Amino acid sequence: MASGLDGRGVIVTGAGSGIGRATALAFATEGARVLIADLNAESAGAVVKEIEAAGGTAVAVTGDLSEQSVVDQVVATAVERCGGVDVLVNNAGIMDRMSALGEVSDAEWERVIRVNLTAPFLLTRAVLPHMLAAGRGAIVNTASEAGLRGSAAGAAYTASKHGVVGLTKNLAVMYRDQGIRANAIAPGGTATGMIPDIDGEAHGPKALGPYFGNVGRVAQPEEQAAAILFLASDAAANINGAILPVDNGWAAV
Template identity: 85%
Template sequence: MSATGLDGRSVIVTGAGSGIGRAAALAFAAEGARVVVADLNPESATAVVQEIEAAGGGAVAVTGDLSEQETVDRVTATAVERFGGVDVLVNNAGIMDRMSAVAEVGDAEWERVIRVNLTAPFLLTRAVLPHMLAAGRGAIVNTASEASLRGSAAGAAYTASKHGVVGLTKSLAVMYRDKGIRTNAIAPGGTRTGITVDLEPGAHGPAVLGAYMGNIGRPAEAAEQAAAIVFLASDAASNINGVILPVDNGWAAV
């Protein structure tokens, strides 16, 4: 029996094909959880499932755009049908913006970032809540960002989306705490994930933000972010609810 209480639990991790999501999926599986590996990229999702199964764990891949209801429904149904319910939801999938200042943000950039980073977690959370409520328990962990704590860590669209994730997290924590459901978030600082940012040369946003990037400190490894996610989802955090936990090597303290 895992000391975290995660052994045998059904866990959904989004963006699980790479980066923090992959590290989280592997970490949950190592604790004995059964993992729905949700990702946009079929090859990446399948590779993570194979890695988990090779280590003796249980996992299944579901691929598609999580900002679309049809994908959300498939992810939820797969967890229920294959693993008997949804004990833990990790809303981790997200995309960066172009570090654009408000005057530089086009409609397409704004709408896509908000849709993926904020609307998709809302849709999936709404879908799994009936199952958690029926079970009388559940843990939700969202991936916010250092950009959810300040205005100097990303562009306008990304910053607004991650501030929205914080609001969603706190609302869920209050609304469902008496139903046995906890909701928390991590706020990663700089992390080695391979994500690149498509900067517009000479744009105002990146020029302003560059002055603040020296405060990042040592970038985290994806596994360090995953460890915080697993902790917040585990029984060890049974009275922690509504917390936004910076995992940023002290960047939030600067």
Template identity: 70%
Template sequence: MSVISNGPGRSIIVTGAGSGIGRATVLLFAEEGARLVIADVDEAAARAVAEEAEQAGGTVVSVIGDLRDQTVVDRVASTAVEEFGGIDVLVNNAGVMDSMSAAADTGDDEWERVIGINLTAPFRLTRAVLPHMLAAGKGAIVFTASEASLRGSAAGAAYTASKHGIAGLTKSLAVMYRDKGIRSNAVAPGGTVTNIRVDADRGAHGPAALAPYMGNIGSPAQAKEQAAAIVFLSSDAASNINGAILPVDNGWSAV
């Protein structure tokens, strides 16, 4: 069991659940006996995580698809309601990295892909979940933001803009719904051991400009350390924490 408990039987959605921080989050919730809808674009990865989570004590339903597709978003929300009777927690974790490109070198395809997955998709899923949380008079939403939500020296233009957007969305939700029993917070991971890809041309302007700042990362976190912060923010132990962007970065944001 984790130190911070959400209590057994909560209905929880986790996106990007097939690997990295998402997988670690699913497994921590499963140890508490949570009922989970896990969403991922990779069917094999989702299936593997679902098996692990069920062995750990959770109940799991998977939804496979690209969250840039509104029909997939709707299916994630409706599955949680139909299977588990409601939605207690939404973890908007799915995301992709950019190629560390500077603005002048960021093409439309890269921009639209990163913004679509990192910002538009979590907004749409949040919008789909909110009516159910409002009807219940309670709910917790946790986003995976980034060190790039806090500064301009941690990623390229598209990723930085997307994660600053997540920080703004987190705070807007906190203000708009704090009197409705709904909390919204985010973790801001620093360097973390995951399989997220950074396909950067080291000779390009963006990576070269960012290189001097990368030495401040410090020792990278394990995915489970990020998951522990997500589970905490979703729990009743964080009942008066709302609108927070919590750095989980080994002090990078303090440098």
């Protein structure tokens, strides 16, 4: 089955590097018009140039996606430059410090929840009117193994990714009769630049350490991107509300 993505307008957040970059390139290869949303203007611009050099269409918007003004700019630009919003990939995220709940500062909690959960909520809410008007839309969120278990990250990150899982499932139920699908991937270990700032003497990292022997092979960003592309494509037309582990079997351990 063809992907059905040729000519579609796609927003990918966190697209300046890692899974987001690989995802943006994958959509562009399928003929989609891609909006690169990222906090880093230099890396976002580099991905736009990479896509354009290959004959694709892309535009960048930079800023903090937990701010409504930035979200509004992203959506308005996608409508103007990409012809609409057919696909939204909420991929941008940050790690916590692997802190146990008793060690989590207000600042760590609020920053992780803001970036990992509030930003996808704001952006999804902003694109919904456009998808509803079109009678179709695909939303793919990047959750995590930490959204499926309690042993993959600290309290803040784990709570944020469980929130992403819940948001995805609720969205799928609420809007399935309006032609909108919502799914998520749950990546395991992946070779990206996301490196947590860990205090090796803190309780959280020490408590989690024994569980990381189950991680298995570390994936490449392109492997996660392939799963995102599939869930957004016409090949997944009857898949809605699914949380797909892309983790070499970690979720099965």
